[in-house]
Amino acid sequence: MGHKNTKLSKKNVKKIMRETRFTKKEVLDWYRCFLLDCPTGKLSRSELVKIYDALFPNGDHSTFTEAVFRACDINNDEHICFYEFITTMSVMARGTLNERLQWVCQIFDTDCDGTISRDELEELIFTIVAITGGKVCRETACERAEAIWIKRADDEIDGIPVTVLTKIIMSARKTLIQSE
Ligand SMILES: [Ca+2]
Ligand SMILES: [Ca+2]
Secondary structure (H helix, E strand, O other), rough: OEEEEEEOOHHHHHHHHHHHOOOOHHHHHHHHHHHHHHHOOOOOOOHHHHHHHHHHHOOHHHHHHHHHHHOOOOOOOOOEEHHHHEEEEEEEHHHHHHHHHHHHHHOOOOOOOOOOOOHHHHHHHHHHHHHOOOOOHHHHHHHHHHHHOOOOOOOOOOOEHHHHHHHHHHHHHHHOOOOO
């Protein structure tokens, strides 16, 4: 899917419509835009960085962009094809706040064990503030991570399940992302 100068087949459009919240027109519009940004039909890591540079001109998004790239590149071929791109866009553009937050939490589960460890949590908080253009030092990120960490239901577990963390962040998000 998504090679230069090719059209999306009807079958692929239907598959995308089934798996995303986009209409046929929206899928085709996104495809046109995708090809404009990456005529090869495959988005590389450096091209993704350029897109995020435009989206967050004042924020340091390098950790986030890397995490997004890893999360989107489902088949690990070092490129994001249109299918991988559009399924992510569906969550980001059409998902509820809860779904978007859950997606962000998920991409910081870097060892993919289904839970967020203390270190992963600190990185997540640091990055969320950084990409929104806020300024936060490592120390503050660490304190905020600690405040969430102690809310674990069970002190024995060494990670917070992504769904549980999403709920905690939802209720504490104002304090979490405020700048210093
Ligand atoms: Ca890929
Ligand atoms: Ca983890």
